[in-house]
Amino acid sequence: MMMYNRILVPLDGSQNADKALDVALGVSKNFGCEIQLLSIVHHIHNDADSLSSKLYEGLSTNAHKIIEAARDRAWNKGLTIKGYVRDGNPKKEICEFAKENDADLIIMGKSGANAFDRLVLGSTTAYVIRNADTQVLVVNA
Template identity: 30%
Template sequence: MYDRILVATDGSDNAHRAAGHALDLARQYGAELHAVYVIETRTGYDNAIVDPETVRQNLREDGEEALTAVETEGKPDVTVVSSVREGVPHEEVLSYSENQGIDLVVMGAKGKSAFKTILLGSTTEALLWADQVPVLVVNSAGK
């Protein structure tokens, strides 16, 4: 049923729980797991206060750390393909999903983005509204 599963992570606790679900599903179905971290590009920075390149590098390091955690948890029985991307998170996840033939996206109900909505994180909500790929949303309790 699932050959390629994608977990979208931002390094948050909810994303960590979602990664656990994605790894369990990958093991159950013998699926390849894709882990994606997106550096948000819609956030503006005042160059006089914060160097945008420093922020981007720090976010890239955060992303690599989050992806390494998924890869480590998957060893040795789950093949994990990881990618750090830059852009609007839901657009990048949808683009990646289409290009890689993803069968299911797994993600936390809310992440740590500054753009939040009341019930779901904005990225999760946007993916659900796009209706282009099945999405499994893991709540804060991880159930």
């Protein structure tokens, strides 16, 4: 049986991401895995100056709120988790973060909150499945 030590859960505020968090919390509770949460402030040109500072601040604030809400859910289940907010392209940031932080499993939602990304940039989940150096568990709400 495969044992997981560190699970990465990317969060974007969507129902599928919330369900992925529920699955990760269950795995952690049963097997004692560390959970790392990641929320990404996405900007298309990978340049924070390309967004108005007010819009960027709003996106960043929202990403931090998503992490805090997830921490509260974990705390209510008796678990402590680490949360991170990064700037960049979600597809690439998820794969890079997993590699940099030795995640041995990524649990993520089937699709996220941003329909624009799915239409123009392609599916973040599909990209992660193809490019991550670790196993990926896809959850549908």
